[in-house]
Amino acid sequence: MNKNQFVPQIPYGTRDLLLREAKQKRIVEGSLAELFSRWGYDEVVTPTFEYMETLTVGTGSDMQQHVFKFFDKNNRIMALKPDMTTPIARVAATRLKETPLPLRLFYLTNVFRHEQAQAGRQCEFYQAGVELLGAPGPAADAEVVALAVEAMLEAGLTNFQIGLGQVDFINGIMAESGLTPEHKQQVKYAMVTRDLVGLGEILAQSGLSKAAQELLRQIPVLHGHEDMLNHAYQLVSNDLSRRALDNLADIHRLLTGYGVDRYVNFDLGIIRDFDYYTGMVFEGYTPGLGFPLCGGGRYDNMLASFGVANPATGFALGIERVLLALERQGIGVSVRGKDVYIAWAEGKLPEAIEAANQCRKEGRRAELALASESKASAETVIAEGYEELIYIE
Secondary structure, three states: OOHHHOOOOOOOOOOOOOHHHHHHHHHHHHHHHHHHHHOOOEEOOOOOEEEHHHHOOOOOHHHHHHOOEEEOOOOOEEEEOOOOHHHHHHHHHHOOOOOOOOEEEEEEEEEEOOOOOEOOEOOEEEEEEEEEEOOOOHHHHHHHHHHHHHHHHHHOOOOOEEEEEEHHHHHHHHHHHOOOHHHHHHHHHHHHOOOHHHHHHHHHOOOOOHHHHHHHHHHHHOEEOHHHHHHHHHHOOOHHHHHHHHHHHHHHHHHHHHOOHHHEEEEOOOOOOOOOOOOEEEEEEOOOOOOOOEEEEEOOOHHHHOOOOOOEEEEEEEHHHHHHHHHHOOOOOOOOOOOEEEEEOOOOHHHHHHHHHHHHHOOOOEEEOOOOOOHHHHHHHHOOOOOEEEEEO
8 A cells, every 4th residue: 555545443342532522531531530539439540451361250251242452562461451340459459458447449441342333432431430359248339339429410411210130030030930041141242231022032942930030030120210120029038039139229228328229220131241340230321322431249259259358339430521511401511712812923922922921821721922913913813712812012
């Protein structure tokens, strides 16, 4: 190919954020960082890539099909981080293991995961999130759910809903169902992808009784308020599932105290797509997007995989998904323009530099012309979005 015909492209599943988009992203991230700090969380930054063996600790081998892998010069397998839960668990279990608990951490970062690219779903995407480590029980779970609600409000969204589930509700039903491990995995995948037709086909071939099949078919549509929770309690008799429902009721009572309960519904079909969740799980949805804005839950076993047994809970919020939701709902992110354009006549550059320095010291966004121009020419420039013209003559 002739070098003059070369058109540089970016890799599949990545995108450029230009000008206004980049400003909007930075504004949302800044407001979220301030929010997390107000709730007592401290920021951590981890490497963009880790050893593959680290990223699969506590997550199982299924993770490997979703990550971007490469080799270092010693032929060790490296991977771009597909999420932040495992890297933060590593940091907490190694670098911060002497820090008093509970440990509240937040992050703002890009992560990488093989995805079918579409609007709001990329192979490289940006997340904000928190992890609350060393605290068992519904109080910690309620805090992260309430903070997820506040994060979406802080970003500018008002029309959204949190679906609250509990993996042990399904685990209890699975344990007494008699399903083979293969069928359990197939059922779980169908529930994660909300494939109700596929779920029915799997159950029809499972050999389960009609009653057991009907119960498993109902799980993806068990969502609503307290009355649904009471109904679900009557559907199950095993202790594990009933304790899961009790746990959800306890969390919801605390969310009422936070004043965010109107944003939260129960959804017992939510089980998330990572194997490390051990209790409460949740996802946040908004009209116009076919995928969650945020998600998280409790993962009590992961830190033990790094040698320090501690309970943990947290969530991640997709920054681009928030921006896309705001756009589709006609909600603008206020982006500050440039305050002043400083132009100068021939020979007046030193004075113009002095004026620009003074504006910047006052906190104003000042752009300095790089060549002399007439005042009439400068006045056409400020029509492009500047609030004021300073002309030095």
